Amino acid sequence: MTTLRTLRALALAGVAFAIAQGGAMAQTVELNLWSELSAPPESTVLNKAVEMFNAANPDIVVKHTAFENTAYETALRTAFAGGTPPDIAEVNAGSNAFQYAQSGQLLDLTDFVTPIEAKLRPGLETMYQYDGKSYGVLWGLKVGNILYYNPKMLEEQGVDPASLATWEGFMDASQTFLDAGITPIAFGDRDQWTGNHYFNHILHGVLSKDEYDRIGLQTLDPSVTSDIKWSDEKPVRAWELFKAVADAGYFTPGYLSDDNDTAAGLFFSGRAPFYSTGSWGVGMAKGAGAEDVALTLFPPVADSPEPTAIVTNSLLFTIPSTTKDADAAKRFLEFLTSEEVQKLYVEENFDLSPYNYDMSSWTMDPMLRQVSDLLENAQNASPFLDMIEDVQCMQENVNEANVAVLTGDLSPQDAGDMHQECVDDLRASRNW
Template sequence: MFQHRTSAARPRISGRRRRALLAATAAGCTLVTLAACGAPGSGSGSPGDASPTAVNTAVGDTPATLTLFSSAGLQAYEQDLADAFHAKHPKIKVKLRVEGDNNFNTVLPRLLASGSAPDIVQPYDLPGGVKAGLLTDLDAYDKAYGWASKVPASALAPGRVSNGVIGGGSLYQAGGSAGPLVGVFYNKELAAKVGMTKPPASIGELEAVMAKAKRTGITPIVASNQDGLIGHLYNLLLGNYMGAQALSDLVHHKPGVTLDTPAAVEATEVLHKWIKAGYLASDVNALNQEASYGKFTGGKGLFFFQGSWITQTLDKNFKGKYGVFPMPPTEKGGLYAGMTSNTLAFSIAARSKNKDAAALFLDFLTTPEAAKVAVKNGYAALTSGSDGEAKPSLSGTMTQQIQAGYAAIAADNGFDSWLQNSAPEVNTKLIQQLQLLVSGKVAPAEMVKTLQTTYSKALKGS
């Protein structure tokens, strides 16, 4: 029922359990912290109560021990969160129960249904857990703590479930907002040669920079498509033209949503236009991910559409020679959008005996202390969202650029997911179609129809 939590952000790369994504927050940034109000009532500690109504937020001074079910790959990160929470609330301990990555998926549903269920978990298949009655409806806690006012709606949406569909309805997974930035990495030396002094503010401005690079003899885009990783660029375009919400609705199987729309076709046409213009290397279909890393660090191209996890993988000698900005919106002044996965979102088991204390832990995840832990472990973390933090720039450190891009997307509620996350069959078909698009063997509208047909068949068979 519960899928193994790996990051679909990185096809054919080891999951986020095996390495942190190297992103960080700018120095001095803080989250907006709202004081939790005390609520009357005896609390909701009774095991099996999946929809508590009477909750108690004044539990910080009440001794309790919480169990957090962790995978081995996230143990260090989640232990740091537990330690930071205990430092703020000394009377509440958080103990990790650690399971190997390969067994996590198998053990979790059985554990949640047992009499020794953990208090805090991070399931991937949220609808399955909700349908089985294994997870707690957090609406009462959301209201008591004001999480909806602390965290962007697009960061909370993946934790909402209604009639088996993610994105709306009651909240079953909550916390802060931290994760990777998927954006446009650039070679600083080549950017200077083409006169790029600020991040492009629209797709048109981005195209203008690429056209100038091409005229100068510089390959505009480094990518690999032997493994379909042009998909990062394609997903960014889909998020822009369809809108982040529409793309997320598709990935989360909202009834009636379709990929076969004029907006999706337009996004595909833009990618096709860039291919025909020679903005990608002619051998892109033969390149794998590792080779593309070598090309980018070897100065063979201006832009690299990737996630901030690559900063751990790129040649260390290239450090300081590249930067990143978020994918610009379709029009200047438009909304930013980009894919991410929220590493500060957790659920409370329905059989937890300490729901109120567990909810206090989830509220802690919205604080500056939790953001610092996320940063320490290699993620960008949501900060106060002030205008100054949400303005992408080519100046500052890599850390500051990643944070600025993440904050800009957060400010526009632009977090979405990857199309290939909608179904394994879609992932396989997308790689094939992107390769055909590069080789000129499929037209944009035809590609979109094929992906939609694959999506529809996958949903019918699920």
């Protein structure tokens, strides 16, 4: 008898629960949000933002699923291909987002984004505009072309940090260290993207913004053409300068076999005075507990047309066209751009904001402030090359080629010729 009563009670409770659920379901919409922000501090900030949004909007429940970085690309591609993407998707701004836009899988958000653009820093539109339409809102801003140095080691060798303002000065300083028996530049190109970034920044210094943007975008946008070919003097000069660093012996001995983390470790433990990585290096320095760290802009060549220009990178929050509720999703996107959330992001994340809020009262790491000043004083900003060039040409001719140039398998001119051939073939195959 008791068993029966218990069972009946359980059944009733179950029914009641189901009704309650049904009632709640009728009023709220649940939005799935996917991102690759799976590690603190980035994940913490986004989770906080989601919580804040859910609390302020009782009719919407955003559910965040964080993916491990390397797996995210596979997961998202497969979900899109299978027709089951999330309601809101974080993607890398630029070419990565454009491939989804190209195949019609993202909502055109032009009307929604236009008012938000008013508070955006200038020059960042290339990261989310494709074919004249806008496909998402930016979250966070990273600066790529930064050189970190160890001020204590520079002082010991009598090198003035101001001499790092040009590439030539940087090379002279490197020679000073080499002469003193210290290999100057911590670098590990095992995973290829580090060499890609080096080449990226050297090239960016050699070209003007217009030239730089066009030479990349010509593979993504049918309407863009480039006066400069990869086989021309300027891009080849960038390869030559890159190769010269290795030939001079400035890179740490494991430069082809170490990964980026190992190289960073060499710099943070005071074994090499120079290391180049993006603004995320500020957070890495904190994590490593390194104290003797200072930064400056990645040195452009002395004859650079725009020596203070910046290379940037950002994440884009997009709405896949299969979303459950586009209006609810837009409300979340707008919330992400609010001052409240951006302040949270900057203060906890060692990162900058793509929006023009007054940051003077925000709590920021001094080094991050310095990056922010570099950004304020920059002539202009461009995305990373890998964000504005089609992966079909980028992977082989920058990622793989940069290693080949260092090993001598490709001469700088060969690298340029191959790259141009790929671009020509790609445009021809698409009838552009």
